[in-house]
Each structure stands twice: as structure tokens, then as C-alpha cells.
Amino acid sequence: MPNVAFPKIALHFLVLAFSVTAVCRTLAAQSEKTSSPLTISSASFPSGGTIAKKYTCDGPDVSPQLSWTDPPPGTQTFALLADDPDAPGGNWNHWTIWNLPAGSRSLPEGASKEEHLTDGSQQGKNDFPKIGYNGPCPPPGSPHRYYFKLFALDIKLNLKPGAGKKELEAAMQGHILAHAEWMGRYGR
DSSP, X not given: OOOOHHHHHHHHHHHHHHHHHHHHHHHHHHHHHHSOOOOEEOSSSOTTSBOOGGGSTTTTXXXXXXXXXXXXXXXXXXXEEEEETTSTTSOEEEEEEEEEETTOOEEOTTOOOSSBOTTSOEEBBOSSSOBSOOOOOXXXXXXXXXXXXXXXXXXXXXXXXXXXXXXXXXXXXXXXXXXXXXXEEEOO
């Protein structure tokens, strides 16, 4: 006589597997609806638009205002890099800043060019090599693109004052919860 208990048990496992899969899909969909991706923006220039001379070496060379949305849960700090991938010698770094507090949602225009900021943030050397922000300063020709890249991190970084982009990128590895970019253009 054949054993009919096995098919019943297999059927129960299939029903359970389908139920668990349905619950997981529902929870994932709810999570996507309640948590927005990290975004960055600037009141100083539109995304993909022209960066005003005020924020370049042809003007006072002050940093632009930047704002961002709430980060994912677990964010301990933010880091920011500003780069020109169109530079003649390859990607040129214009700003390296880390340990922006998790509660911060903006950087004001004209950030200080000191290694330590009053909110606990730290700035490193850019490729000029100077501490803090130095804006677009491309050679004559086609406009260059300048990317402001924000990273939500799950740790506070332990970097030496004046560290550069390479050190920051190495320290962030494995700790990036989310990132966002804002791009502007400038030409001479």
C-alpha cells in the first residue's frame, strides 16, 4: 500500500513556502514605500546647470550651499567628495569632507576652509592641494562636469587631519549605506 502521508507533508511545506514568500514581498514593498532614497541638492545651481563664478576660481571661490534628505536608518555620519572627471590629468578632487553629523541636512554656502569645523566635521586636502573647498578652475574649452557626492556612513571615520580623497575612499569601504550626487557644469 503506498504511503499517502508524504504528499500531504510536501503539500504543507509548499503552502508554507508560498506564504513566507508572500509575506516577505509585502514587507519589502512596504519598506520601499516608507524609506526614500538619499538625495542631495543645491540652491546655488540647478542639477546639470551652470555653476556661478562665485563658486569658482574666477570668483570668490566659496563653497556652494548643499542640502540632503533623511538618510537610511543606521547612519552615523556623512562624507562628501566634489570631483571633476573631465580634468586633463584625470579625475580632479575639489573637496573632501567627512564626519558630518548624522543629524545634519545641509552645508551652508561658504564653508570654512579649516580642518575641523564647529559641528565636528573634518576636511581634508583637495588636489590643489589645500584644505577645504576649491571650486571649478578648468582650462579654456568645453565646460567640465563637477559632481558633489554625498555618502551616508554607518561609522564615524578615524582619519588624520588633512587626509585626501584616496584615504577617505579607503576608509568608507564597506560602510556606505547610501549615496547621492548633484552635478553642475563650468567652462571658461
